Amino acid sequence: MKKRILLLAGGQSGEHEVSLMSARSVLAALPRDQFDVTPVAISKQGRWLPPTDTRQALENGSAESGGDLVLHRVASAEGYDAVFPLLHGPMGEDGTVQGLLTLAGIPFVGSGVLGSAVSMDKVMTKQVLASAGIPQVDWRLAVRREWNNDADGVRARAAELGFPLFVKPANLGSSVGISKVRGPHELDAALDLAFSLDRRVILEAMTAGRPRELEVGVLGNDAPMASPVGELRFSSEFYDYETKYTEGRAEVHIPAPIPEDVARRVRELALVAFRALDCAGLARVDFFYLEDSGELVLNEVNTMPGFTQTSMYPKLFEAAGVGYSELVTRLVELALEER
Numbered sequence: 203m204k205k206r207i208l209l210l211a212g213g214q215s216g217e218h219e220v221s222l223m224s225a226r227s228v229l230a231a232l233p234r235d236q237f238d239v240t241p242v243a244i245s246k247q248g249r250w251l252p253p254t255d256t257r258q259a260l261e262n263g264s265a266e267s268g269g270d271l272v273l274h275r276v277a278s279a280e281g282y283d284a285v286f287p288l289l290h291g292p293m294g295e296d297g298t299v300q301g302l303l304t305l306a307g308i309p310f311v312g313s314g315v316l317g318s319a320v321s322m323d324k325v326m327t328k329q330v331l332a333s334a335g336i337p338q339v340d341w342r343l344a345v346r347r348e349w350n351n352d353a354d355g356v357r358a359r360a361a362e363l364g365f366p367l368f369v370k371p372a373n374l375g376s377s378v379g380i381s382k383v384r385g386p387h388e389l390d391a392a393l394d395l396a397f398s399l400d401r402r403v404i405l406e407a408m409t410a411g412r413p414r415e416l417e418v419g420v421l422g423n424d425a426p427m428a429s430p431v432g433e434l435r436f437s438s439e440f441y442d443y444e445t446k447y448t449e450g451r452a453e454v455h456i457p458a459p460i461p462e463d464v465a466r467r468v469r470e471l472a473l474v475a476f477r478a479l480d481c482a483g484l485a486r487v488d489f490f491y492l493e494d495s496g497e498l499v500l501n502e503v504n505t506m507p508g509f510t511q512t513s514m515y516p517k518l519f520e521a522a523g524v525g526y527s528e529l530v531t532r533l534v535e536l537a538l539e540e541r
C-alpha cells in the first residue's frame with residue numbers, strides 16, 4: 203500500500219518563499235509508486251490552503267491569503283501516514299507545528315518539539331551545546347524589555363564582547379534581521395532591527411579574523427550519520443540574505459578543501475550536537491573555521507534546512523552517494539521508524 207504523505211510548505215516566517223521552493227523539489231522527488239503526496243501550503247497569515255489554492259501557491263511561489271484555520275485543517279489531516287513539515291523559521295521549524303502534529307498523533311519528518319524548539323533559539327542552542335563541551339564564540343543574551351528600559355546595560359554587555367560583533371534575533375533564519383556591527387555607532391540600529399523581529403536577541407563575538415564557513419548534514423534518528431563536509435565561499439561581508447538567495451553569489455565546495463582531521467572533527471561535533479539537542483531525522487550543522495589558528499567553532503544547527511535540488515543539505519548527501527529521491531524517501535522512513 204502506498205503511504206499517504208501530507209507535505210506542508212510556506213508558513214508565516216520570513217522564509218515562506220524558500221519553503222515553497224523546497225516543497226516543489228520534494229514533491230517532484232518522492233517516488234509515486236511508494237507515496238501518495240498531498241501538498242498543503244500555509245499562507246503568510248498561517249492559514250492552511252485547500253488543494254487548488256495550494257497548487258496555485260506552489261506555482262506562484264507564495265501564498266498571501268485564503269485558507270482555513272490550522273485546527274480545522276489538522277483534523278482533516280487524519281488518515282495520513284506521515285507529515286513532511288517543510289517549513290523554515292518560527293511557526294514551523296520551532297516546535298509549534300511539531301506540537302500540533304504530536305497532539306494529532308501523526309508521525310512527521312524531522313525533530314520533535316524539544317529538538318525543534320531548542321535548535322531554533324540560538325541562545326538556548328548555545329547553552330545546551332556549551333554543556334556538551336562544544337566550542338562556540340562568546341555571546342550574550344538581551345531581551346526586548348531590557349533594551350526598552352535599560353539600553354545602556356545592553357550596550358555595556360555588547361562592549362564586553364568587543365567589536366566587530368554580530369547582533370541576531372534569537373529565533374530566525376536566512377540571516378533575516380542579522381547585522382555585523384563594526385563599532386558602537388552601529389549598535390543601536392542593529393539592536394532596534396533585531397528587537398523588531400524577536401523578543402530575544404543574541405549578541406555574538408566575532409571569531410578572530412574572517413572565518414571559513416563549513417556545513418555538514420546529519421541524517422538518522424538515534425544512530426545518525428554525518429555527510430561529507432561542504433564549504434561556502436562568497437565575497438560579501440557575511441553570508442547575508444542576498445548572498446544566500448541570489449544566484450551566483452556563493453560558491454559551494456563539496457568536499458570542503460580542508461585538512462582531513464578538521465573534517466573528521468566537524469563531523470564528530472555535528473553528531474554530538476545532534477544528540478545533545480535531541481534532533482531527529484535531519485539537521486544541517488554549520489561551523490566557522492579559522493585556517494590560521496586551526497580554531498573550529500559551531501555556529502548553529504538547522505533542523506529543517508533548505509531543501510531544493512541545489513540546496514547544501516541534499517548536495518552533501520548526494521556526495522555521500524544518497525541521491526535526492528532516495529534522501530526524501532529515507533526521511534519519511536525515519537519519521538515512521540519505531541524509536
Ligand code: ADP
Nearest residue numbers: 339368374375376377378406407408409440441
Ligand atoms: P541564520 O540562522 O539566519 O543563518 P547565522 O547565525 O548562521 O544565522 O548567521 C548568518 C551568517 O552571519 C553566517 O553564515 C556568517 O556568515 C555570519 N555570522 C554570524 N555569526 C557570526 C559570528 N559570530 N562570527 C562571524 N560571522 C558570523
Ligand code: MG
Nearest residue numbers: 375376502504
Ligand atoms: Mg539558521
Ligand code: MG
Nearest residue numbers: 376377488502
Ligand atoms: Mg546560518
